[in-house]
Amino acid sequence: MTILLTDIWTTENPTLFKAHFARSNGTEEPLECFVRDRNEWQGWQEFWPGRNDFNRAHIFSLMRFYHEPDTWLFGGIYDVLAFHGDRYDVALSAAGANFIGRMKIRYPYSDRTTRAYFEKHYSALEVQEILREAYTGRRFPGYDDIDLSFNELEALVKNARPDWMAALESMKGIYLISDTLTNKRYVGSAYGDQGIWSRWCSYVGSGHGGNVELRALVTDPTLEYCRTNFRFALLEHRPSRTDDRIILEREGFWKRILLTRGVGGLNRN
Template identity: 30%
Template structure:
């Protein structure tokens, strides 16, 4: 079915002239975060070797926690040049064109496939076991607000939500005060931070600040920026521990915050300084 779908849109695609790029977490960033931010094409163009020596490349992004892959795009006009300066050990940069015939499936087509070790395979290698899993009604984005208990977003996703002013998120987060958790999942430095938000802007106003500067004015998190540089927040995740009415007094919210700091030990071994 997959080959029929591909050739229906682009008859010149064959299993022998097409490579599949299975984009997974590279130790620094997850391609799904990059895709949601709209930067996948530029991110993929940087390669450590000439991995796209073929006529077409199918760019697939791993859907975290699954063995499924989202179609980012199909590319041709592939031309590799030696990069003027290395970028994270990626010394070639590709110029390519996003094939317009596949535009309607970008961000919608989901393929099921159990990946071997290699990230770059000829379509002929994986065609027999790669199947169409589903086609979303609309291209994948951060999505609508999932409910307060289900919020678990990366810093990149938070930036997208704020930059796009996604209405369901803004409406929900503006309606409540609350205690929130920032999880720093940087390898070897996993730490937690507990904070609270009050006032008429609710949790939304507080998180807008994090979307813009990453640290929200917090001392220990600001120290991470000094030590790590501008990408210090790339492994941050944001979730909600407890919600409250926006008219809850500041002192009461501080007590709720202190409760969670004690439970999660964020002052002793985390990012809370008080």
């Protein structure tokens, strides 16, 4: 049985609201910004796109839940306090606070306009699910299906997702970092006392993990290049008791067949 938003959330005057259907800006998904830093997510409401779109008292904010089709995650009600010509001052309202990051909405919205008249959509918004806790990243998908943007990995690390930590912190393995701008790749490994989770945490901290070729790419301390271009995939995983020589041999194998040494790749050896 379908549950509409109007069934559980009564808004007497929806014309006081703009709906914000936040989607990727070409660099980042708002969902990962929300998970990583709530202040950063508020910045999506404060941004001025060159038009006075938030010209009403309130913003009903939603972010694309891009792992599932036609799904949006509720990001809060923001009160528009002022417009300064190049940005908005907003404040998070107490209204609907318990639903922030928990209420998933199903709605097939594909218009180019991301800041729409709320009353045109309010009655058709379907409540798909109320999560037990606020969303902190997607569930661990299994070792054979790990393909992460830097943004998503960063959000998982900063929230210390327990399922990802439990799966990866005691595992050795070989991983692939792809630079989607240059199409170059880097093959790395986690061995010794350092599991995959710890190794990937070092990339989130610095952007390059100490690797020479990656360090040359990551020159901005804001890690903007990483967030725009880097993707992480797990090629192999092995138990922590696996001899390090085997890990290094398998790392060499992947470097060889993926041609990551030399001018076509990001491995120096």
